[in-house]
Amino acid sequence: MKEYEYKVHEPKIVAILAGLCLFLDLIIVLIGVDQIITGYMTQLGWFLGCTIAFLLPGILLLLDYKRRALYVIRSGHEYCYVPLIGKKRYFRREDIASAKLRWGSCFHMGYSIVATDHNGKKLFSVEDNMVNAEKIVCIAQNEFQKGNNF
Secondary structure, three states: OOOOOEEEEOOHHHHHHHHHHHHHHHHHHHHHHHHHHHOOOOOHHHHHHHHHHHHHHHHHHHHHHHHOEEEEEOOOOEEEEEOOOOOOEEEEHHHOOEEEEEEOOOOOOOEEEEEEOOOOOEEEEEEOOOEOHHHHHHHHHHHHHHOOOO
């Protein structure tokens, strides 16, 4: 990774929630193993369902915290977006054709900035609750005021 000026990334509360989900999953697994060993386990399906119900969100939240970020390189003219799943994408400000401010999604009830290239392909998406997201919003507002798309 190149040197960068700042990074837009998930706040620590995401890692705390991931740790909480994984901790609860560990407790469920320990209770379930105890129930299996003592012979009191009657609903193995419920045990597996509860285990997966806490394990998957915990892993996904932890991955989101550790991996997903937008790196701003060289005074906001070069960017690197690392999605949750997929390859890093390097691009320049000139590659951004449009940036839209969207309200709400399945997992976030706030504003998101979604930037697309000239072919309509999404370059990055950041939410307003992410650390340093206000700097990206300021860049977008300045560009909109100048008459540029982003």
